Amino acid sequence: MSRTIFSLTFNVAGKPVSWSPSPAALLLSLAALLALLIAPWWLAPHLISANHYQQQVAAAKQVQQQQRDALVKLRSQMHEQISLMAEHIGTLQAKSSQLDRVSQLLVQKSDIEQSEFQVATTANLQSMDSAGGPLSAAPASNSDDIQQMLSQLDQLIEQYDDKQRQLDLLSVLLQQQDVEDASWLSGRPIGEGWLSSGFGARKDPFTGKKASHWGVDFAGHAGSDVYTTAAGVVTYAGKRWGYGNLVEVSHGGGYTTRYGHNSKIYVAIGDVVTKGDVIAAMGSTGRSTGPHVHYEVLKNGKQVDPSPFIFR
The missing domain is CATH 1.20.5 (Single alpha-helices involved in coiled-coils or other helix-helix interfaces)
Known part of the structure; x- marks a missing residue:
């Protein structure tokens, strides 16, 4: 129980x-x-x-x-930088070839014997695999590609050093032969128009105060042609403060001419021009009150009165 x-x-x-x-x-x-x-x-x-x-x-x-995202972003940035480097190398190679052509043309125009001045030796030309044109901007895929580009940059530096020595030699030969490039400077940089402002002291058109004018102004119709007053090589083509769209041409012998306030520019740095070539269109860019060409002549980097060259 x-x-x-x-x-x-x-x-x-x-x-x-x-x-x-x-x-x-x-x-x-x-x-x-x-x-x-x-x-x-x-x-x-x-x-x-x-x-x-x-x-x-x-x-x-x-x-x-x-x-992982950071690594992917870094890889993309490196990819982009390498592509830009390759493109820049191509541009430098193209400019190098252009300098060769400019040097050869200057030698021909100065009647210097080729035996006295060899612009580019066969060894120079063979040292660069693609000296005749720009390097392809294809992206580098490994360290070998980067090393190859660095090697090409070293070769370019050596090549530019050679060209500098050659151009120095050309300058000496031109002086020895009494080739006075300044004598080529003559005439006006326009076909139609008038001298609107001279060289030296004047009233500033914007402030009304006394100021120095380091060139002469030729007024005319907007868009009319602007001509180079002597043969030479374009050393600047683009915007510059005060000048607006500016073209600068080096003529040798220490002489340079400037053409400012253009509405359009038809030449590029490195272009070889002859006397009377159309290099720009008249405009009113930069510090300007109306369509005109601001024309300067420089001797050894210093502005001089263009009048003796214009009227001779």
Whole structure:
């Protein structure tokens, strides 16, 4: 006969029902209840630990992705810089070839014997694989390509040093033969128009105050042709403060001419021009009050009065 510790009576459908658990059943019930109470406290640390590790993994993945994105961006920037370097090398090679042509033309015009001045030796020409044209701007794919470009840059530097020595020699030969390039300077830089402002002191057209005018102005119709007054090489073609669109031509012997305020420029740096070539269109760019050509003559870098050259 089993012992009962207590008895519970329930009213079910109007009839009394008694429940008297045995000690064993009561112990099992208490154990189950205790397990339910203890389980959350026992599982919580494990759940929290797992969640913490997941957060660490997610953070590590994010950092890894950021680093990968940074590497991709760096690679793209290096790719772009290498492409620009290759393009710049090509431009330098083209300019080098252009300098050769300019030197040869100057030798021909000065009647100097080719035996006295060799513009480019066969060895010079063979030292550059692509001396006849620009280097392809295809992107470098490895360190060998970069090393090749650095080697080409070194060769270009040597080639420009050679050209500098050759041009120095040409200058000496021209002086020895009494080739006076300044004598080529003559006439006006325009076909139609009038002298609107002379050389020297004048009133500034903007401020009305006394100022120095380092050239002469020829006014005319906008868009009319601007001519070079002597043969030479274009040393500047572009915008410059005060001058607007400016063309500068070197004639040798220390003489240079400038043509300012143009609306358009038809030549580029390195172009060889002869007397009377159209180099620009008259305009009013820069510090100007109307369509005209600001014309300067420089001797050894210093402006001189152009009048003796204009009217001779």
